[in-house]
Amino acid sequence: MNPQSSPLLTDLYQLTMLQAYFDEGMEETAVFEFFVRDLPPQRNFLMAAGLEQVLQFLENLRFAPEELDWLAGCGRFNKAFIGFLATLHFTGDVNAMPEGTLFFPHQPILRVTAPIAQAQLVESRLINLLHFQTLIASKAARSVLAAPGKLLVDFGLRRAHGAEAGLLAARAAYLAGYSGSATVLAGVQFGIPLYGTMAHSYIQAHADEAAAFERFAHSHPDNTVLLIDTYDTEAAAEKVVQLAPRLQQQGIRIKAVRLDSGNLSEHARKVRAILDRGGLGEVGIFCSGNLDEHEIAGLLAQGAPIDGFGVGTRLDTSSDAHYLDCAYKLVEYAGQPRRKRSEGKATWPGRKQVYRCFAADGRLDHDVLTLEEDEQQGTPLIRPFMSAGKRLAAPEPLAESRSRAAAELALLPQHMKQLEAASRPYPVEIAPALRQQAEAVDRSAH
Amino acid sequence: MNPQSSPLLTDLYQLTMLQAYFDEGMEETAVFEFFVRDLPPQRNFLMAAGLEQVLQFLENLRFAPEELDWLAGCGRFNKAFIGFLATLHFTGDVNAMPEGTLFFPHQPILRVTAPIAQAQLVESRLINLLHFQTLIASKAARSVLAAPGKLLVDFGLRRAHGAEAGLLAARAAYLAGYSGSATVLAGVQFGIPLYGTMAHSYIQAHADEAAAFERFAHSHPDNTVLLIDTYDTEAAAEKVVQLAPRLQQQGIRIKAVRLDSGNLSEHARKVRAILDRGGLGEVGIFCSGNLDEHEIAGLLAQGAPIDGFGVGTRLDTSSDAHYLDCAYKLVEYAGQPRRKRSEGKATWPGRKQVYRCFAADGRLDHDVLTLEEDEQQGTPLIRPFMSAGKRLAAPEPLAESRSRAAAELALLPQHMKQLEAASRPYPVEIAPALRQQAEAVDRSAH
Numbered sequence: 001m002n003p004q005s006s007p008l009l010t011d012l013y014q015l016t017m018l019q020a021y022f023d024e025g026m027e028e029t030a031v032f033e034f035f036v037r038d039l040p041p042q043r044n045f046l047m048a049a050g051l052e053q054v055l056q057f058l059e060n061l062r063f064a065p066e067e068l069d070w071l072a073g074c075g076r077f078n079k080a081f082i083g084f085l086a087t088l089h090f091t092g093d094v095n096a097m098p099e100g101t102l103f104f105p106h107q108p109i110l111r112v113t114a115p116i117a118q119a120q121l122v123e124s125r126l127i128n129l130l131h132f133q134t135l136i137a138s139k140a141a142r143s144v145l146a147a148p149g150k151l152l153v154d155f156g157l158r159r160a161h162g163a164e165a166g167l168l169a170a171r172a173a174y175l176a177g178y179s180g181s182a183t184v185l186a187g188v189q190f191g192i193p194l195y196g197t198m199a200h201s202y203i204q205a206h207a208d209e210a211a212a213f214e215r216f217a218h219s220h221p222d223n224t225v226l227l228i229d230t231y232d233t234e235a236a237a238e239k240v241v242q243l244a245p246r247l248q249q250q251g252i253r254i255k256a257v258r259l260d261s262g263n264l265s266e267h268a269r270k271v272r273a274i275l276d277r278g279g280l281g282e283v284g285i286f287c288s289g290n291l292d293e294h295e296i297a298g299l300l301a302q303g304a305p306i307d308g309f310g311v312g313t314r315l316d317t318s319s320d321a322h323y324l325d326c327a328y329k330l331v332e333y334a335g336q337p338r339r340k341r342s343e344g345k346a347t348w349p350g351r352k353q354v355y356r357c358f359a360a361d362g363r364l365d366h367d368v369l370t371l372e373e374d375e376q377q378g379t380p381l382i383r384p385f386m387s388a389g390k391r392l393a394a395p396e397p398l399a400e401s402r403s404r405a406a407a408e409l410a411l412l413p414q415h416m417k418q419l420e421a422a423s424r425p426y427p428v429e430i431a432p433a434l435r436q437q438a439e440a441v442d443r444s445a446h
Numbered sequence: 447m448n449p450q451s452s453p454l455l456t457d458l459y460q461l462t463m464l465q466a467y468f469d470e471g472m473e474e475t476a477v478f479e480f481f482v483r484d485l486p487p488q489r490n491f492l493m494a495a496g497l498e499q500v501l502q503f504l505e506n507l508r509f510a511p512e513e514l515d516w517l518a519g520c521g522r523f524n525k526a527f528i529g530f531l532a533t534l535h536f537t538g539d540v541n542a543m544p545e546g547t548l549f550f551p552h553q554p555i556l557r558v559t560a561p562i563a564q565a566q567l568v569e570s571r572l573i574n575l576l577h578f579q580t581l582i583a584s585k586a587a588r589s590v591l592a593a594p595g596k597l598l599v600d601f602g603l604r605r606a607h608g609a610e611a612g613l614l615a616a617r618a619a620y621l622a623g624y625s626g627s628a629t630v631l632a633g634v635q636f637g638i639p640l641y642g643t644m645a646h647s648y649i650q651a652h653a654d655e656a657a658a659f660e661r662f663a664h665s666h667p668d669n670t671v672l673l674i675d676t677y678d679t680e681a682a683a684e685k686v687v688q689l690a691p692r693l694q695q696q697g698i699r700i701k702a703v704r705l706d707s708g709n710l711s712e713h714a715r716k717v718r719a720i721l722d723r724g725g726l727g728e729v730g731i732f733c734s735g736n737l738d739e740h741e742i743a744g745l746l747a748q749g750a751p752i753d754g755f756g757v758g759t760r761l762d763t764s765s766d767a768h769y770l771d772c773a774y775k776l777v778e779y780a781g782q783p784r785r786k787r788s789e790g791k792a793t794w795p796g797r798k799q800v801y802r803c804f805a806a807d808g809r810l811d812h813d814v815l816t817l818e819e820d821e822q823q824g825t826p827l828i829r830p831f832m833s834a835g836k837r838l839a840a841p842e843p844l845a846e847s848r849s850r851a852a853a854e855l856a857l858l859p860q861h862m863k864q865l866e867a868a869s870r871p872y873p874v875e876i877a878p879a880l881r882q883q884a885e886a887v888d889r890s891a892h
Contacts, residue, residue: 001631001634001635002448003450003609003610003612003613003631004449004609006631008630008631008634009603009609009612009613009629009630009631010603010629010630010631011601011603011604011628011629011630011642012628012629012630012633012640012641012642012643013628013642013643013644013645014642014645015630016642016643016644016662016665016666016669017644017645017647017648017662019665019666020644020648020661020662020665020666021648021651023661023664023665024661024665026651030647030651032647067634070634074633074640076666076669116651120645120647120648123604123645123647124603124604125609127604127605128603128604128605128606128608128609128612129608131604131605132607132608135607155457157455157456157457157570157574158457158569158570158573158574158577159573159574159577159769159770159772160574160607161578161581161606161607161608161610161611161615161763162574162575162578162607162608162609162610162611162613162614163449163450163455163571163574163608163610164449164607164608164609164610164611165607165608165610165611166449166455166574167449167455167608168608169607182457182458182459183455183456183457183458184454184455184456184457184458184461185447185449185452185454185455185456187458187520188447188454188513188516189447194458194520195458196457196458196459196460196462197458197459197462198459198462198463198466199459199460199463199566199569200775200776200786200788201463201476201478201566201569201775201776202463202466202467202566204776204779204784204785204786205467205472205476205562205776205779205784215466215469215470216462216463216466218469219462219465219466219469219470220462220465220466220522223462223522229788229789230786230787230788231787231788260788261788261789261790261791262788262789262790313769317607317768317769319768319769322763322765322768323605323759323763323765324605326605329646329647330646330647330650330651333650333651338650338651339650340646340650340676341676341677342646342675342676342677342706342707342708343675343707343708344707344708345707
């Protein structure tokens with residue numbers, strides 16, 4: 001059973017609820033919406049990501065024979081229900097904000113409309129997919145804003161939380177504007193540009209640092225980036241200067257050096273001076289090592305002569321906000337709007353739409369959250385992607401989603417591009433029609 | 447290509463280094479060790495986990511034809527090297543601390559001894575696997591210590607970072623002493639006990655809360671746990687009392703109620719009183735909603751009458767320490783000990799062993815870190831698991847690793863069982879032989 005596609009990658013309660021719905025003959029249409037309740041403290045916006053993986057998951061939703069066997073044998077479900085699961089596939093509709101769209105609290109970025117068993121069953125994996133990529137895209141967008149024009153590379157696979165996290169973090173970061181990733185499989189599966197040259201172990205495995213540089217250059221004449229901080233950074237930069245003429249005679253041009261430890265600003269300045277003095281003005285300086293958008297902004301503010309950054313752990317774990325307070329909630333069943341009223345967790349009922357309104361200069365001004373049928377001024381952000389279980393269009397190329405993300409970031413007002421929390425949140429108006437609906441649901445409550 | 451087993455789930459630099467090693471004819475034995483540099487601020491110990499997945503990965507390490515085709519077509523590697531990769535499999539040795547062992551900074555929990563290409567290639571995925579499960583087991587052990595005798599269930603799949611994180615977090619939490627998980631696939635793949643009943647959407651999909659309770663009980667007479675906070679917690683508890691006699695006549699005993707919002711301590715007390723007054727003294731109270739070990743300890747310290755806890759996001763993301771400062775470093779190549787000296791990132795050279803010494807009362811007293819051949823008093827913690835690419839024993843059953851974890855936690859001195867950081871770190875002595883080795887390596891440096 002492949003965890004990425006198995007319907008058993010779910011919470012047990014989805015299946016126990018499905019058994020009960022089945023026993024009760026409850027099979028009306030349910031509408032669920034995915035939204036985030038609050039922005040983490042350091043975020044001025046979020047970026048929607050993960051829709052493509054959700055659509056793939058829904059398209060392929062089937063119980064395999066061995067999965068049905070396991071369910072039948074676990075003693076919790078009856079035979080008629082297992083028979084029902086054997087025929088289950090996704091026949092519903094999906095409406096969503098396209099990937100790369102910026103969004104704000106309480107705005108649904110995905111709506112599932114389907115017979116309740118289907119819409120309920122997929123909850124756990126849909127949240128799992130949307131939450132993580134949205135988390136990482138929203139984090140990555142911050143370094144994109146902090147380092148315009150710089151090379152930004154995802155280095156996070158090793159400390160990402162498992163295989164899929166490494167892979168999808170590379171995707172989400174590229175979507176948000178990163179230049180590429182070190183993760184090879186992300187290049188294979190998503191066509192993301194790959195970056196990477198050598199680790200300290202390569203240098204250490206050689207008896208001599210300069211020999212390690214030279215040999216690597218011979219193996220990778222078109223991609224010679226040398227890691228120079230294994231022993232003494234400036235001494236290694238001098239070795240690079242010594243080596244360069246000999247390599248040049250053989251037609252090899254050193255592309256860049258990489259720094260991975262110590263005071264990066266200071267080392268970059270000293271290394272830049274050594275390289276420039278040695279006639280290597282065109283050799284770039286690439287930095288890595290515990291970086292995030294704050295470190296990058298700090299280095300650039302100090303005028304550190306750095307051309308690119310590798311961002312690893314703090315990107316792939318979204319280190320300052322490693323989860324979002326998100327939910328996938330029932331908003332309608334059998335044509336009736338529904339609302340949860342649990343303390344501190346109340347939700348807006350009914351199928352919703354978000355309208356975005358722009359200022360005269362073209363930048364984001366405010367949004368309106370309302371019911372789907374309540375047309376408003378502005379651009380509606382939620383669009384149909386799947387109808388009766390079928391995609392309405394071919395999968396969107398990642399490059400297209402990435403262009404949308406870039407366009408969206410460009411339209412942020414200046415104060416929302418800052419790394420610090422804006423003094424006032426982005427205005428999201430609740431339309432009167434939606435408020436009235438919520439009140440009507442409360443009045444009819446029991 | 448399955449990301450969990452593909453050798454392309456790696457950093458590009460592993461492959462560029464392998465090409466260079468290949469070109470240079472470097473194929474001597476390399477020794478790499480995985481260790482954690484520092485404890486996160488709130489940890490007094492770490493728990494080793496993930497070894498079983500590492501051994502599986504190494505056993506099955508092969509490049510599939512389509513993976514070789516991709517590498518051949520990407521333009522970075524030569525044909526002879528692709529031919530070398532086509533025959534590559536793991537022929538090395540693995541020594542490690544068994545899963546569930548407690549460990550401390552700078553102690554290797556895994557050593558790989560193999561021809562350098564093999565040992566280097568697997569770095570990214572080995573770190574990815576060991577880091578995450580060790581992170582989660584170490585986090586989970588804290589709630590196990592905080593809530594002795596209580597039911598503890600992993601609820602974290604939805605906000606875990608992707609599919610594998612959800613699955614392996616369930617495994618690591620169970621290993622560390624959790625009672626089970628809500629994640630069905632973790633039950634299928636690892637035999638972990640499963641827990642779960644209903645979500646708010648189940649209640650909301652019914653016109654009437656009491657009817658929802660009753661119908662669910664009929665579908666799950668042996669597993670009736672009712673979620674009572676969708677609208678008004680105490681009112682719902684009264685409905686449970688009303689319902690119980692009718693269900694009892696039909697042979698259905700309500701097992702527990704679940705609270706998921708509001709002031710859990712206060713609600714639990716009120717609900718306990720309502721249930722007891724209604725003759726339902728044996729119906730348990732299970733709580734969830736933004737819990738971690740601190741919340742749990744707080745609730746128990748207040749004497750809240752709670753029988754079990756569902757712990758989700760904060761467990762599966764290890765919310766107070768969502769990564770470990772860990773590394774997989776070359777410590778020997780071609781028989782020569784190696785050491786990285788980068789600022790703030792220096793490592794101990796050579797193949798190492800950890801000896802654990804116990805106090806008179808049987809509890810942990812101190813450890814000694816030394817070279818493998820330098821025998822010391824105490825119990826050596828690192829054992830052989832794989833030789834020449836073959837496992838030395840069948841996979842350890844998870845129940846056995848879990849028993850070890852429990853035994854290890856029981857031997858912690860009292861001050862290390864606290865949730866707060868101990869005033870002094872656990873003593874790990876560096877043996878003179880290891881210090882001398884490090885000095886010798888430094889003296890011979892270039």
